[in-house]
């Protein structure tokens with residue numbers, strides 16, 4: 001299987017999940033700075049994902065799975081013993097899907113594109129930061145009451161996704177000072193060997 005990724009973007013989440021699950025992947029880097037995005041081999045990435053965005057997972061049968069929230073579940077389901085997703089059909093699985101959907105729609109798509117494109121202007125950025133702060137209050141309250149991870153006592157695929165998106169906060173000037181449990185979560189997840197390995201492999205800076 002091959003993961004199409006771009007350094008430090010949302011594709012870090014399936015990268016982390018693959019390493020946590022012990023799944024060996026091939027990787028092909030996508031250059032998001034050029035449009036249409038070429039891959040590192042010079043291929044046109046829209047031939048892989050017509051929407052042009054990462055991540056995309058090319059399966060061994062040649063078919064392509066897109067959407068980060070679906071990809072992390074697919075990978076984790078390949079290794080149920082990793083405990084990264086609850087069993088399909090259980091209430092716990094729906095609870096995790098609820099978190100994955102929340103992260104995708106309420107966080108990911110508020111940080112990106114709004115806080116990554118200064119051309120949208122300060123007003124749009126202020127609105128996005130205010131909305132993100134409201135959503136992070138919800139996450140903070142949950143972690144304080146039911147943490148230390150989103151699913152409680154165990155690290156799951158949803159945590160990899162949350163870590164990836166909240167990890168953009170310094171760059172996006174999203175202030176985390178009011179969220180001590182979330183900051184502790186970021187430190188806790190950031191210290192995991194698989195997370196550090198994924199970040200290092202993508203050429204990201206990893207805390208000492």
Ligand SMILES: N[C@@H](CCC(=O)N[C@@H](CS)C(=O)NCC(=O)O)C(=O)O
Pocket residue numbers: 009010011032051052053054055066067068069104112
């Ligand atoms: N709905 C997609 C969105 C993925 C997404 O926003 N990817 C960004 C990087 S974090 C991207 O590739 N942007 C470049 C583009 O849209 O052309 C998902 O959840 O996987």
